[in-house]
Amino acid sequence: MPVEGQVLARAVRQAQYRQNRALDGGLARIGTTPAQWDALRAISRSPGASGRALAAETYQSEQAFGTLAGRLVAQNLIDRHRGRGRSIEHHLTPAGEKVLADGHAVVDDVLAELFSPLSDRDRETLLDLLLRVGRTE
Structure with missing residues (x-):
């Protein structure tokens, strides 16, 4: 008997909820949030990227990313500088690089635990x- 789409969607949401709760707790111990850590990771991957590009990379609206970036500036985790035209470029500070590195360790541990019931083949x-x-074609 085929599995209904709603049952599959609920299972995906349940796994995502468990992941988000574990990441919230782990990253809180180093003084950050999943959204902040994800923004730092995106900036690290694309130094000098615009807010628009980083918003897309982190699955946020430009306005939401701008608010988040403002908090990261206030925490001295990123610098923002005027780029071409009206674009604002984003860069990690040394403090941001440290939080990112600490977050990588936390996230690796959390995800190792989350996916531990699965074999390598299952993963x-x-x-x-x-x-x-997830393909969008």
Whole structure:
């Protein structure tokens, strides 16, 4: 009997909820949030990127990313400078690089625990299936 789409969607949300709760707790111990850490990671991957590009990379609206970036500036985790035209470039500060590195360790531990019930083969299969579902073509 085929599994209903709503049952699958609920299982994905349940796994995502468990991941988010674990990341919230782990990252709070180093003084950051998943959204902040994800923004630092995006800036690290694309130093000098615009707010628009970083918003897309972190699945946020430009306004939401701008508010988040303002908090990161206030915490001395990023610098923002005028770029071409009206664009604002984003860069990590040394403090931001430290939080990012500390966050990598936390996230690696949290995700290792989360995915520990799955074999390497199961993880490969899950990744393949999620990538197929997530394609936007």
